[in-house]
Every structure is written in C-alpha cells, then in structure tokens.
Amino acid sequence: MEAGRGVVLPLFFLLGVWVRGGGAGTGLYTGPYFPRSQPRNVTVHQDTQAVLPCAVMQLGDKSVSWVRQRDADILTVDTYTFVRDERFSVHYVPDTFTWTLVIRYAQERDAGGYECQVSTEPKMSMVVHLNVIVPKVEIMGAEEKYVRLGSTVRLQCTVSSTVQLPDYIFWYRSGERLLDYGHPRLKFSVWQRGGQGSEMSMTSTLLISKARPSDAGNYTCQPSNLHPATAILHVLNDEEPAAIHKGSARIAAPFSPWWLILASTLALLWPSPLSPHPHDVTGRGGGAWRGWRGGGVVYKGLK
Template sequence: MAVLRIFLLGAIGLISHSALCAQTGASNSGNSLTESTTRGPHFDASASKNVTALLGKTAYLNCRVKNLANRTMSPQVSWVRHRDVHLLTVGRYTYTSDQRFRAIHQPHSEDWTLQIKYPQHRDSGVYECQVSSTPHLSHFIHLTVIEPDTEIVGGPELFIDRGSTINLTCVVRHSPEPPAFIFWNHNDAIISYTSSRGGVSVSTERGETSRSVLLIQKAKPSDSGNYQCNPSNARPANVTVHVLNGEHPEAMQHGGNQRMGPSLGALAFISYVLLAYC
C-alpha cells in the first residue's frame, strides 16, 4: 500500500506540473499576441522602397504603415517633399495646387501612395512619409526620374557600298524597364520585314540595355536615306545611310560637288590681260 500511495502522489504531481506548464505557455502566448497587436504604427520597409521612374510616365511612391488603426485616435499619414519642405498630402486629401500630385488610399488598406503624373527631372529627390503618432514617425523614399538614351551605333552618317549589307544597331540605355517594342522607320515609313524587296530582318534583345539590329541585304541606292529607331519608352534616334555607287565618301559629304579652282584656260586669259597692260 505504501508503494501504491507513493506512485499516486508522483502521478498527481506530474499531472499538476504539466497543467501548470500548459497554463504558463498559454499565458505567454497570450502576452505575445497582445504585444504584437498593441504595438504602435510602424513602416513595412519591404513595401516602401525607392522608386526609379521614366520621364513623363506616372510614378507611384508607396508607404505601407502597419497597425495604424490600433489606436482610439488613428494617426494621419502625410507626404512631404524635402526639396522645398512642401506638404503634398494628408490622409486621402491633396494639399498642393500642382495637380500632378494625388493621394491614393483604399479603405482598410495599409498602403498610402503618392501618385505623380508626368514626372520631370526636377521631381527627383527625397519624399517623406510621415505618421502623426507619438512619437512622430518618418520614412524616406528617394525618387529618381530618368530619361532613357537611344543611340544608333556609328551614326549620324553611315556610308555603305552597293551590294553589301546595311547593319544598323540601336541601343536603348538607362531604362528601368525594357521597351515593349522597337520600330524601325525608313524615310518616315515603318519598315516592313515581309515586303517584296526581301532581305530585310530585325532581331531585338530586351534587358537593362536593349538592342535592336536591323539587317538589309544587298544594299541598293534606293535604300539610302534616313533610318529611325523608335523605342516605345524613349526618344527615337536617327542615322543617315548613303549607299555608294562607286562614289567616294568625301564627295558624298560635300553633296557630290567638289570645289574646283580656276581652270587653266581662265588662268591663261587672266595672265594675257595682265601682260597686255604692262
């Protein structure tokens, strides 16, 4: 009986200890949950990053604020431009006369977005997302407005021998996203790669630096003229192609007219007149 009593007391003690641990764990879990839900407003940096925008193409600066509505009085989120310390938006309202700026916020969303239409180079700089909590919170986002650069390699003039291949390479740099398309024009008309002329092809590679290569086989004098590379998100680039038919490039650059000195006959006549008056 003594052994049985000791066993029962040990079992009761073990059960009591397990129950206490479970209760303590539940209490700690509850404290952790309460702590996470009562934490004040804070920024989600992963959703509030610096922005690179194309010149003239709408830019969106996003600021994600978590736990903003956990207080009795919800703080306001504002956008301030650092260049001139100008208040742009407060909440869902815009406080600037520049109609390019607009506050965007959907109900129950954690995202507070500043929209900038037709951004210019002067719009580049630091923008501050503010939360009117205690203490005051700020998150800084840098906007960079860039203009892609387009170049046709070897321009602005190219001289090609008749019967050879015209090889034009268009390069698009400094673009935050690849161009959706790159068109080629010849004398203001879009080049057709399936025309009856034949021998015309194009290959395009898109990336941080995009390239489009136009090949025209067996060049003819009629292939001379202005060629233009037209990316969808950048200014066009131009090159003038001269298909030579036995001419020298120097003569082409002077419009085919070389300046000649006085003829021998003219020099002889001038000499005769001068001698006659001596």
C-alpha cells in the same frame, strides 16, 4: 486547480508580448503602425509614372502626409495636394489602408527620399527612396550615314541603362514600319546582354543588302517601352559625301592656310599706288626730296 491557473496566466502574458512585438496586422496595436512588408525603394524610368505606397494600419483620427526630404516640402496631406506641380497626387485605397504618392513623368530631379508621416505624438514616419534612371536608346555611329549604291547597310540600335528591357524593337523608314518578310534585302537580328542584377542592354541590327536610292531616308528605332532614336541614310551614286548639298549650301573642302600666308606676304612686298601719301624731306643743300610711301616702300625724286 490553482496550480494550473498559475501556469496558464504566464503563457497568456508571453503570448501577448510576442503578438505586440511581431504580429503586425493582428489589430492588437494600441495605435497606428506601418506593416513591415512594404517597398522602401522604387526605381522607374525617366518620363514614366512613379508609385510610392504607404500602408498605415489602425490610423484612427490621425492624418497621413507625404514630405519630400530634399527641401522638406509638404506634398500632400490625406487626399489633398499642397504643391503646384500637377504631376504630384495621392491615391487612397480603403481596402488596404494605403496612401500612395503618384509622380507622373518622373524626372532625374525627382529622385531622393520621400517621407510618409503620421500625425501622432511623437510623429511616425517611413521613408521611401525613389531612383530615376535615364535609359539610352541610340543608333550607333554618326546621325547621317553615307553608303554607296549596291553596298550593304548595317544599322545598329542599342538600348542600355534600363530598368526593364523592351518586349520588342521596331524599325521604321520615313514613318513606315519595316518587315523582313516580303523584303528579301532586309534582315533583322536581336541580342541581349546582362540580367539578374547586372546592367542590361538589348541591341537590334538592321541589314539592307544591295542598297538602292529608294533605301535613303530617315530610319527610326522604336523600343516598346522607351523613346525612339533616328538616323538619316544617304545612298551615293559614285559621289563623295562632300559633293552632297546640305540644304542650299554645298559642303566644300577646307580652305588651305598656305594660300592665306602667301597672299599676305605678297601684299607686304608689292607697292600699292592706290593710297599715296605725299612726304617731303628737306635736303642739306636747300633742295627738297619728294617721295611717296606705299606698300612699305618710299620712292624719292629730285624737285
């Protein structure tokens, strides 16, 4: 009986060491601790909401703070916010013991490390890194597009540098959504590139056949989860783009520099009587020569 008891005690001792070393969430820790399965990297689009969670088990009477590593600013303590930037707030969920830092309308400058601290001695901390990506939505080519009457128009909208591709991309003309059914001259196509860790992009193409004057206007490409892009379409009736009025001014052909050179040369050679300057020169024989300087030439006459 004594021998059996001597075997059982070491087993309980080893089991206790194993639970304290790796059994997170068992409640056998003597103080606060961070569960292992927590995200340490968060990536969001610019102008969207960033959510940085921090779960702390067995907190007791300790406090939880969020500190921005870039400038060591204390952002929140428990449920109180200590910065004037109203985009920052903290949400506490008692059921999961999670203190979540929320950043609304995240900007590029918000990227970096955020430290979740527990007021133990020494202080405990866990760092969550925030990445803010600026997605690109653009209609390829110039912002103003000129096409001839009866030609085929091709508008191509590309979404790139994105965390998540849009579910759809809609096209609008002057605020009205374009649909291919009921409009035989319209055709839409969408294709996707990349995925599974590589850079992703999505392209939507709008084709308008036999362009008419009524097709002119503002064309907007609107992804489901991002900002829009806009281009202006002009349909020309046998006109050159330079003949199109822009506002109240006409776009004219560039002025040739050769006319400026020729005009300057003639101004130097041609006499100008408009601004005569009297000039007297006394001769050796007591006579005087009177002349005028104008246009670089001196005219002399006997007095």
